Amino acid sequence: AQSVTQLGSHVSVSEGALVLLRCNYSSSVPPYLFWYVQYPNQGLQLLLKYTSAATLVKGINGFEAEFKKSETSFHLTKPSAHMSDAAEYFCAVTPYNTDKLIFGTGTRLQVFP
């Protein structure tokens, strides 16, 4: 079954530092890929999505992700972390020709002043 793997359940960075959250997918056919963010006591919100139109996808709040087929990766980055970025981030995949959205295990981002 197709899935996504998020490396690192916790990531800590200083305010202003680069944020890199890793996601790898398992699929022989490029699927639809997404990053969602979850703030405490809230549901998930879409950050960005890849749907084959462009390999570099820009999302909200200054985040972006690059689809690399050769590495089966879809890592999330932000050049400069802000305190308000502290949250849990989920990579997700919709396998080709289905409506399911399958989530990774999540990465909790902490931002220190």
Add this chain to the structure above:
Amino acid sequence: DAGVIQSPRHEVTEMGQEVTLRCKPISGHNSLFWYRQTMMRGLELLIYFNNNVPIDDSGMPEDRFSAKMPNASFSTLKIQPSEPRDSAVYFCASTRGRQGNNSPLHFGNGTRLTVT
């Protein structure tokens, strides 16, 4: 746009009791999803509907769980009888059309269920 509305926000019940979680999707969305979130298993898709019809319920853990969508604006997830291991946050989400289209999945704020 009021977003996806779930009720109640919190539910505490005793083992063996029936629990009903409710969801109102965003108007115009024709796909609805129920997810469960726990520390141990993360986010699990339980069931999803398209045009009020259940499409895939393979994630429903056992027969104690059932879900209905009697119309386009309402869905319920019922657990009968409830057990302590059902304690989790249950999310409802809706979208227009398929995931790959421009419409993203919109989540409610969840129902935190505690079964004692």
